[in-house]
Amino acid sequence: MTATARASTAIDTVLLDIEGTTIPVSFVHEILFPYARAAMPALLAQRADDPAVRAALADIAELAPGVPPLAQLNAWMDGDAKIGPLKALQGLAWAEGYRTGALQAPLFADVLPALRRWRAAGLRLAVYSSGSEAAQRLIYGHTTEGDVAGLFDGFYDLRIGGKRAADSYRAILAETGWTPARTLFLSDIVAELDAAVQAGLHTCQLVRAEDGTIAGATHPVAATLDDVSRLFALPEA
Ligand SMILES: CSCCC(=O)C(=O)COP(=O)(O)O
Numbered sequence: 001m002t003a004t005a006r007a008s009t010a011i012d013t014v015l016l017d018i019e020g021t022t023i024p025v026s027f028v029h030e031i032l033f034p035y036a037r038a039a040m041p042a043l044l045a046q047r048a049d050d051p052a053v054r055a056a057l058a059d060i061a062e063l064a065p066g067v068p069p070l071a072q073l074n075a076w077m078d079g080d081a082k083i084g085p086l087k088a089l090q091g092l093a094w095a096e097g098y099r100t101g102a103l104q105a106p107l108f109a110d111v112l113p114a115l116r117r118w119r120a121a122g123l124r125l126a127v128y129s130s131g132s133e134a135a136q137r138l139i140y141g142h143t144t145e146g147d148v149a150g151l152f153d154g155f156y157d158l159r160i161g162g163k164r165a166a167d168s169y170r171a172i173l174a175e176t177g178w179t180p181a182r183t184l185f186l187s188d189i190v191a192e193l194d195a196a197v198q199a200g201l202h203t204c205q206l207v208r209a210e211d212g213t214i215a216g217a218t219h220p221v222a223a224t225l226d227d228v229s230r231l232f233a234l235p236e237a
């Protein structure tokens, strides 16, 4: 496949990754992840009766039998594992940070104007992130530009499958009825875009200067969502 945009059919749905696409990698890795790591011991100790915590602990016991949950979580966090129980517990930890105002998510400057423009033009917007659906709603509900979660019609997480597997995108299409040839997936990670292409979606790699993203050779490349608008004939500023 070439790295040029294929926009002969109008895009009506944009599915967006978060980290490195709409929000800087540095916020996730330098603020969110350390916050969750620091909060994890107290979360496990103090909320052991919370059904969400219990469900995550049961998943950990199944995935890593005999390993103390906190040790397993720390190992996963060390490796930035994209795995359900870790993502569920991180989301619970972040909820407190957003509630107190300790956490506020910075969007890249081009993101909110473009999303509002696309939405106003009738495009459907949805999120697909390794972060839990709850964490996705929280991050967009607590940005430095206010609560923007209402811009999105859907929030997909690891429960539908991993982002590097074509079947995950097929499952999203099957669940929603979206037309693959009218759906555009945006991400900074080539392996995720490769999987989306296998499922028939259009793709574009966000190569954010602030994140030092390396451009691949097999997908259209955009530095901002304004570039995406130009490449895919979406409403421009
Ligand atoms: C919901 S914000 C935190 C995102 C996260 O936990 C993560 O691992 C990054 O996932 P993404 O799929 O957005 O790259």
Ligand SMILES: [Mg+2]
Residues within 6 Å of the ligand: 017, 018, 019, 020, 021, 187, 188, 189
């Ligand atoms: Mg990303």
